[in-house]
Amino acid sequence: MKKFLLAFLILSLYFNLVPQLFPMNDILRFIHLVSFFPIALIVSKKLFKSGLELYGVKFFKGWYGLILVGFATGFISWAILYILSFVFNKYEYISMKSFTESGLILIVVLVGFGLGSLINDMIVRGLVFNSLKGKLPIYLIFILSILIYSFDDIWFAGFSVQNTIFSIALGLSLTYAIYKTNSIWMTTGIHWGLNVCYGVLFSVSNKVGDGIILFEVNKRAPILLDWMSTIISIMMFIFIYSYWRLSGGENSKN
Numbered sequence: 477m478k479k480f481l482l483a484f485l486i487l488s489l490y491f492n493l494v495p496q497l498f499p500m501n502d503i504l505r506f507i508h509l510v511s512f513f514p515i516a517l518i519v520s521k522k523l524f525k526s527g528l529e530l531y532g533v534k535f536f537k538g539w540y541g542l543i544l545v546g547f548a549t550g551f552i553s554w555a556i557l558y559i560l561s562f563v564f565n566k567y568e569y570i571s572m573k574s575f576t577e578s579g580l581i582l583i584v585v586l587v588g589f590g591l592g593s594l595i596n597d598m599i600v601r602g603l604v605f606n607s608l609k610g611k612l613p614i615y616l617i618f619i620l621s622i623l624i625y626s627f628d629d630i631w632f633a634g635f636s637v638q639n640t641i642f643s644i645a646l647g648l649s650l651t652y653a654i655y656k657t658n659s660i661w662m663t664t665g666i667h668w669g670l671n672v673c674y675g676v677l678f679s680v681s682n683k684v685g686d687g688i689i690l691f692e693v694n695k696r697a698p699i700l701l702d703w704m705s706t707i708i709s710i711m712m713f714i715f716i717y718s719y720w721r722l723s724g725g726e727n728s729k730n
Contacts, residue, residue, distance in 0.1 A: 479523045480607040486519055487512070487599050492631070502584060502680075509591040516598065524607065532602030532660030539661050545719075546653065546665020547672075553712045554673035557705055566697035567677075570690040578688040585675030593667035594660070600625045601654045601663055618655060622647040638702060645709035649716050656720045666712075 491512060500508060513528070520530040561567045572578065604621045612620075626643035653663040679686035684693060 477608070477611065480603070483519050483523050483603060483607065484599065487516060487603070490515060491595055491599065492628075502588075505588070506591075509588075509595065512591075512595050528598075530603065530606050531598035532606060532654055532658075532663075533598065534659045536659070539659065542657055542659070542661035543665040543668075546662040546667075547669035548665075549712060549715065550666035550669025550671075551673045552669075553708050554670040557708050558673065558677060560704055561697075561701060562691075564698055564701055565694050566701045567691045568694055570692060572690065573688055581679055581686075581688050582676075584680055585672055588680040589671035589675055590668050593671055594664045596628070597650065597654070597660050597664045597667055600628060601651055602660050605654060614655075618651055621651045621654075625650065638706070642706040642709060645706050645713070649709060649713040652713065652716060666716075 494508060495505065498504075516531060517528055520526045520528065524530050558567070562569055573581070601621050604624065605617055608617050608620070622644055625647040626640060629643040629647075630640060650663050650666060653666060654660060657663075675687060677687040677689055677691070678684065679688075684691070
């Protein structure tokens, strides 16, 4: 447990705190993200005498298929969320940016959110599951992973009852995916897919107007829309649970 706490502290501080202390442009942020992997490898070797597999980074037949299934699940789920937001006037469409500008934004979104999603899942789920497996009951590891993700989300988005419930609902899908596959790939695919869909509207800066689609936020939108992300997260979990039930229901042995 002490080794887990030390590893979690080192990696979390590097990933989350360093960008807060040192302002970064896109290039520096990219270097910061890529540098995480050798640091994670060193931490794994020194504390656990392992490699990146400690974080769920395991390569086996069909691993890339899990990324694709996860990406499609996350992207489609969040696309439904944003389509409903436009249909019910929470967002009011203005226009789209030029083809060239949109292409550049999409590249930054794909790379930035791809690396960010992978790193977050390595820390919050991969490290938690693989370092504590056999030391704690699986249900406690499951709960711990969801709680860590929720606190992490609250740290950036701020606390509210609505946001906390949303984080728990989304964390359930992401955590269940790594539990069923015993690897990081489907979880990261889901995380990456929904983040890319988010990035189409808000880019990596999380600001209205920085994405590909230009729109205005209508503050008079129906209150139910504020809970739509939670509802869709729950529906996404039902889909993922059903997917594994229909595909055999057995955990990956890889």
